[in-house]
Amino acid sequence: MEAAVSSVVSRSAFLDGLKLLVRQLQAVDGGFVLPIADGSGNNVSTDKITLRESEIEDVMRSLKSMTSNTKSSFIWPDRAEFTIVPLNSHGLFERSLEGVEFAGQGDNPVTYMVGNPSKEVVVYLLCVLSQRPEIARIPRWSMLRNRVRRSAAHIAATIGGPISLLEVVAEILYTVTLRVESTRGGVDYENLANSFLFHAAYNMDLAARIGVDPLFEASNIQKVRRISGTAFDPPRQTYGSDLIHHYLMGVAAEIPLLEYLSFYHVAEHYFEKVFNDDLVEQVRKGITDPSFSARRAKDIQAIIRTVNKAQRQVKEEGGVNELRALQLVIDRFVDIERLVADLEAYDGYLIAHYRENGVQFAGASKLDLKLADEEAVRSSLARRIYKVRNALVHAKEGDLPKYAPFAHDTELSKEIPLMRFTSEQIIIAHGKVL
Incomplete structure (x- = not known):
């Protein structure tokens, strides 16, 4: 036995x-x-x-x-x-x-x-x-x-x-x-x-x-922030209905795959916006740089190449560059220090788990959330989340890593808090004060 x-x-x-x-x-x-x-x-x-x-x-x-x-x-x-x-x-x-x-x-x-x-x-x-x-x-x-x-x-x-x-x-x-x-x-x-x-x-x-x-299988989330009815405060912000619906589906889901993807959709909601905003910012920086001259053809052509490259990526991938867009969303809306605090309150072993283990079924690398280089942390976080997402949605036979329903649920369950707490910060960042 x-x-x-x-x-x-x-x-x-x-x-x-x-x-x-x-x-x-x-x-x-x-x-x-x-x-x-x-x-x-x-x-x-x-x-x-x-x-x-x-x-x-x-x-x-x-x-x-x-x-x-x-x-x-x-x-x-x-x-x-x-x-x-x-x-x-x-x-x-x-x-x-x-x-x-x-x-x-x-x-x-x-x-x-x-x-x-x-x-x-x-x-x-x-x-x-x-x-x-x-x-x-x-x-x-x-x-x-x-x-x-x-x-x-x-x-x-x-x-x-x-x-x-x-x-x-x-x-x-x-x-x-x-x-x-x-x-x-x-x-x-x-x-x-x-x-x-x-x-x-x-x-x-x-x-x-x-x-x-x-x-x-009670979730650890109940001991992180769940409170009694008498201590429950009404919201002081409103949030987008689409984001709320994705989040609620994730909270209610009993299947880890659906749970993870529901929280991922919260981040995905802003992919096109942040990608386009980033392109606009690249063009703005280019034309406001002291070295730029509207009278020089090569300067104008450099701006055109920047726009064409972005458009080509969109055309080839059938949409915006998702990994780039995901990292932009994380850069803009996610506080790494708060993410670490949420994970430690939820399960004190998760930070070490991410540092010491990749995600085998997704081919995702290890993630050290406490590195001093926060830019490197954000980049690693985006890649890990993105590779897990790809393994969940790509079921074709081949060399790409993929998820096997139920067989990989235990491993996937450890990734869900990372995705959930990330999505919560994105929702809160877009709240509007009542």
């Missing part, structure tokens, strides 16, 4: 995570119970929802028997389970497929099922929660804790015998998993899972991907 689970999962971590979600948990001989209260708040049952020590031991033993895992995949010799992120709105994917067993044909049939996470995955997720308790402070977790109480009351009224607390938690988490079982050894379960997801998209227009449940 890989370190990803062995370093996270333990009995104590599981119980710590469980207590962040289930506040009324009580210890009893042989395990735990969840008291169930009536409408008046009086406990009417303490034995309907239970968690036995023997059950915890069984789940831990099962987790240790895995052959491999990642944060979203759990693989045993005869089965696998993947947490998936539905991409349809309003729970359409899980509502359409949940609880139905899809069994293949042939001598070695493969069985698929979409539904609530198994006890093993529930325990793993709660162990993750114990390591990042700040996640449980997100407003959505208050809703989940309230749902535990409502579900407990419903169970007390509808079932005759006891039920495992892990089954209750699996029901209320909203996490969706895809289980794959096969009697044949040496199966590539991830390939089978992706094939099932393709079939669901092809035949039913239902989209989902293997990935970490966003509920357990």
